[in-house]
Amino acid sequence: MDPVVVVSTALRINAPLVETPRSASVVDRQELDTRNVQSLDESLRYRSGVLSAPYGNDNDADWLFVRGFEASTYLDDTRLYRDGYYAWTLEPFGLERVEVLKGPASMLYGEGYPGGVVNAISKRPTAERQGLFELQAGNRDHRQIGIDSSGPLTRAGDVRYRLVGLYKERDGELNGTDSERYYFAPSLEIDVSEDTTLTLLGSIKHDDAVPTNGFFMPYGTLVDTPYGKVDRRTNLGEPGYDRNRHTQTSLGYQLEHRFNDTWSYTQNLRWSRLDLDLRSTYANYIDPTNDRNVVRGLTYRDGTTDSYALDNRFVGHWRSGRFDNTLLLGLDVQRHEYSGNEFDSFNSAAGSFGEPLDMFSPVYGRYQPIDPNEIDYREIDKTQGGAYAQHRLKIDDKWIFLGSVRYDRVKTENANRTSGETLERTDNNTSWSGGVMYLADNGLAPYVSYAESFEVLTTYDPATGGLYRPLEGEQWEAGLKYTPPGFDGYLSAAVFDLTQRNSLVTNPDTFVxxxxxxxxxxGLELEGQAQLTEGLTLTASYTYTDATTDETGGQGTQRAGIIPRHIASAWLDYDFNQGPLTGLSLGAGVRYVGTSTDDPRYDTPKVPSYTLVDAMASYDVDENWRLQLNVNNLTDEDYISACNYWCYYGESRSVIGSVAYRW
Structure with a gap:
């Protein structure tokens, strides 16, 4: 391992993780390959502060909670918007690494969730010619083929390419569900001059699936019934009717120019389009006339989102005597446009979708298609312009002082073209952050920091007749990072206090x-990674989170739903580097997620804790060929991952074998 881990997400500049007065984590390509990561939320399972996949194995979206809140997702430093069911998902095969900044980040990224930023970095062209061809097969009819080729296109090496492609199909967790995906991501890197490099990035991903609607009622999962428990593979949707056709297209570039030894400039531009055709039937509530049955609802979306992001960053770095300065100046513009048809059964005349369904012996096909007269056509536009500045001052190679400020102007428009109602709102916001860190000779680096966030909502506020005000976040954090001399790895500890204001409170009588x-x-976060011996590597983490809310409709402050107080994980790798077992690698991991609660508005029992075991074995036949087997949830634990009115079964055992040829 390289003990000096450099991250760009935390400060928008390349800086060693140990010299960053914020809590951040990195998952590199080697770890993604070792654990054969299949989704973005799976990538951060062994990092502190992160709750991964609380809604089970969802083939519609990636779900991550960081420090008790959702986190904004970025690709190559540009925002991937999530607008309701229009959620951009990433293919891990096309990523070089995943970085996560924990806590508010509006001072550098503008409006977003208070949980932080998850920034995925795409595979880029390489100076050396290399390639990968991989075949995978596994349970639930998993089949995958992937290719990754990269290298110079010219003899001088000033033009380089990379082609990444994948085809994958697999059955879902529920009966009658499946998914099929193809993914293609070309990129080209051009050295325009000694000081200027242009990288062109593109990708297209198409998913055609029967959605995994893992919405189960507490009755039949956590709560016993006279009829037993509802099997975790039971599909309470409508497998012959439901569908999720999801196409993502992205084009962009990164321009890097060095003016001199002090100043450099980076510009990122990306256009992204998401086309969605979704029909998703779900369990809504228990039939009051027959408790074997569940009344179902339907969500329908057929539309497109277009996103544009342009970010300009000037970085100046100079040293004067005892003082080392890094100044970041940035200006960005983001625009997100949504247009499409939508229908939700709870807004319809019937209030439900089809006849009630027997949870214990479902019979499908008893439904009526959507009435076209009940479909609304909606358009939502959000435009953000921001200017930001950050100064990082290092004194005597011991003290680090960090200060950031950003000003944003966000204009939002929500128009129901069917009813003719249009709502508009403009918000201005100034975000601040700061931090102090001390670098001791023995490798200890204590720090304290402050950060803010704001999140712009696009939905209707009945109290004002307009759009909701932005949610505001504020965090204090104190931590200690430790990289002792001669130690190959790192240890970190952080305590934090994160508050979100202007949160939505639902009246239990009117549901407004x-x-x-x-x-x-x-909470408290502990994380570490260490090369214990030449072949033995340990990655471990522990998280304690006390999340409370007064969004309880007059019930006072209570424990927030979904978020467990305790999460712990450990992954151990051993590589045989000599003897007859040379080339063999073994890995095993344990993940513990403590008890959680339902939304405080509902009277559901606590969700029990669960412990899962993962395992890996690989063998390098020679310098080119590798055989590998990955098993997640080795014991096939049957567990509930979380409840928030609905309850969600966690992922069952996953077994995937792969054969890879590298050159």
């Missing part, structure tokens, strides 16, 4: 939401 709530998350 008003902005009168506050959510607070305080």
């Amino acid at each position: 939401q008003t902005q009168a709530g506050e959510v607070q998350s305080t």
